[in-house]
Amino acid sequence: MNELSFLGDTMRQLLSGVPLTVELTIISVSVGGALAIVLSVLRASFAPFASFVRFYVFALRGTPLLLQMFLIYYGLGQFDTVQHSVLWPFLRQPYWCAILALSLNTAAYGSEIIRGGLQSVPPGSIESARACGMSGLLLYRRVILPLALRQALPAYGSEVIAMVKSTSLASIVTLMEISGIAYAIISETYRALEVFLCAGLIYLVINFVLTRAIASLEVWLNPHLRSATS
Amino acid sequence: MTPAIVIRDLHKSFGSLEVLKGVSLDAAEGEVISIIGASGSGKSTLLRCIPLLELPDSGEIIIGGETLRMRSRHGRSEPADTTQVNRIRGTLGFVFQSFNLWPHMTVLQNLIEAPIHVQKRPRAECIAEAEALLKKVGMAEKRNAYPSHLSGGQQQRAAIARALAMRPRALLFDEPTSSLDPELVGEVLQVIAGLVAEGRTMLIVTHEMSFAAEVSSRAIFLHAGRIEEEGHPKQVFGDPVTERCRAFVARHLNR
Ligand SMILES: Nc1ncnc2c1ncn2[C@@H]1O[C@H](COP(=O)(O)OP(=O)(O)OP(=O)(O)O)[C@@H](O)[C@H]1O
Ligand SMILES: [Mg+2]
Numbered sequence: 001m002n003e004l005s006f007l008g009d010t011m012r013q014l015l016s017g018v019p020l021t022v023e024l025t026i027i028s029v030s031v032g033g034a035l036a037i038v039l040s041v042l043r044a045s046f047a048p049f050a051s052f053v054r055f056y057v058f059a060l061r062g063t064p065l066l067l068q069m070f071l072i073y074y075g076l077g078q079f080d081t082v083q084h085s086v087l088w089p090f091l092r093q094p095y096w097c098a099i100l101a102l103s104l105n106t107a108a109y110g111s112e113i114i115r116g117g118l119q120s121v122p123p124g125s126i127e128s129a130r131a132c133g134m135s136g137l138l139l140y141r142r143v144i145l146p147l148a149l150r151q152a153l154p155a156y157g158s159e160v161i162a163m164v165k166s167t168s169l170a171s172i173v174t175l176m177e178i179s180g181i182a183y184a185i186i187s188e189t190y191r192a193l194e195v196f197l198c199a200g201l202i203y204l205v206i207n208f209v210l211t212r213a214i215a216s217l218e219v220w221l222n223p224h225l226r227s228a229t230s
Numbered sequence: 231m232t233p234a235i236v237i238r239d240l241h242k243s244f245g246s247l248e249v250l251k252g253v254s255l256d257a258a259e260g261e262v263i264s265i266i267g268a269s270g271s272g273k274s275t276l277l278r279c280i281p282l283l284e285l286p287d288s289g290e291i292i293i294g295g296e297t298l299r300m301r302s303r304h305g306r307s308e309p310a311d312t313t314q315v316n317r318i319r320g321t322l323g324f325v326f327q328s329f330n331l332w333p334h335m336t337v338l339q340n341l342i343e344a345p346i347h348v349q350k351r352p353r354a355e356c357i358a359e360a361e362a363l364l365k366k367v368g369m370a371e372k373r374n375a376y377p378s379h380l381s382g383g384q385q386q387r388a389a390i391a392r393a394l395a396m397r398p399r400a401l402l403f404d405e406p407t408s409s410l411d412p413e414l415v416g417e418v419l420q421v422i423a424g425l426v427a428e429g430r431t432m433l434i435v436t437h438e439m440s441f442a443a444e445v446s447s448r449a450i451f452l453h454a455g456r457i458e459e460e461g462h463p464k465q466v467f468g469d470p471v472t473e474r475c476r477a478f479v480a481r482h483l484n485r
Binding site (some may be wrong): 065112122124125128129130134135136138143147221222227 | 349
């Protein structure tokens with residue numbers, strides 16, 4: 001009975017961290033996803049930016065997210081210009097530092113995934129769009145990106161799921177999302193096994209729902225890949 | 231009357247390979263010109279240069295009296311005004327050998343895409359017109375199908391309708407039936423013949439000699455980047471002047 005009530009209590013506390021975990025994921029996946037699209041388009045179509053994007057991806061994929069979060073949280077404040085900038089009210093808060101680190105990090109992975117999608121767009125589709133008078137952003141918006149993003153979606157789904165798990169690193173800059181709460185409970189009770197199992201279960205459920213949602217999105221976006229129904 | 235398409239002294243090289251060596255061509259309003267020639271003679275390149283899908287190194291392209299303005303940058307020629315290029319492209323319906331419909335859009339969406347987003351015409355008007363065009367090419371009941379669910383012949387007919395939806399001044403066909411199964415060629419040629427009967431201006435690159443002889447008002451034989459022979463299809467297909475054209479036609483009619 002005592003055991004059960006401990007587990008129930010732990011669950012209740014951990015669940016209170018779910019909104020923050022979900023919020024961190026949604027915001028950083030959205031911001032990072034938008035940035036990923038911009039980066040991959042820049043890399044594909046604007047030669048002067050290509051090496052910048054390559055370096056960005058190299059740097060952010062090549063270093064641990066943990067380190068990036070530390071650098072942003074503890075490092076940025078050391079620069080006077082940052083301290084006096086309009087962004088300081090944001091950058092002094094762990095919440096925005098975590099969002100920034102997560103977004104920049106997922107943008108690097110995401111831009112590589114979308115780059116693969118861009119390469120898979122049939123040249124004939126681009127050619128016929130150009131023959132119809134499309135160019136520049138219109139061509140990207142109406143033909144290239146819709147095809148590239150559909151192609152990239154399965155791989156991007158994995159990235160989103162990885163991001164849910166990456167939000168757990170926000171606990172090291174003091175955010176009380178699921179993992180942060182788990183550490184706090186353990187430091188009081190020393191019952192690591194039960195607490196981590198409960199936290200793991202919550203992450204599993206979140207990612208299960210997410211996997212299903214992404215699969216439905218794939219089906220919904222790709223009616224042309226299903227066999228004809230008529 | 232101003233000719234629909236004028237090409238003057240067009241030159242185009244890919245690296246050291248000179249593909250077009252000074253091609254000049256006038257297409258009067260309502261004229262149907264078929265272009266024949268061996269593989270690699272530059273037929274596609276010539277056709278693709280007209281809407282600047284391929285950038286010529288030199289020469290002039292005049293569509294409906296309007297010269298496509300080019301400029302030279304870093305030793306390469308490029309369009310001086312991309313807005314002009316996009317507008318002119320809209321007036322030239324291009325039909326590709328491999329159809330090139332947009333796979334994520336239904337047939338109807340393929341047809342209304344450019345009229346709405348490039349030509350900024352009202353959506354309702356574009357849909358009504360697209361439906362009429364689909365009816366004309368015999369694709370009305372496939373309006374909501376995706377290209378991947380269609381046969382090659384159906385895709386090509388949809389692609390022709392898509393080109394027509396831009397209300398083009400002229401149509402450019404690059405081997406429209408070459409990637410079709412033999413039994414599907416007829417339905418596409420029939421649609422093209424219907425457009426000829428409407429009096430549309432067309433340039434058709436094709437290996438369908440008898441069809442070309444039947445529908446075109448002029449035939450052009452291209453060899454190694456030059457117009458080797460040009461004239462009435464009866465003459466070019468039936469009694470060619472040049473030895474090369476004679477050999478080419480003989481080879482193709484006997485297939
Ligand atoms: N983008 C390109 N880059 C390099 N070479 C090219 C390119 N496009 C065409 N060529 C070359 O230019 C020559 C003419 O090609 P083109 O496609 O115009 O010939 P074609 O007459 O249409 O032949 P086919 O009947 O096979 O379609 C060929 O030797 C081809 O290899
Ligand atoms: Mg060709």
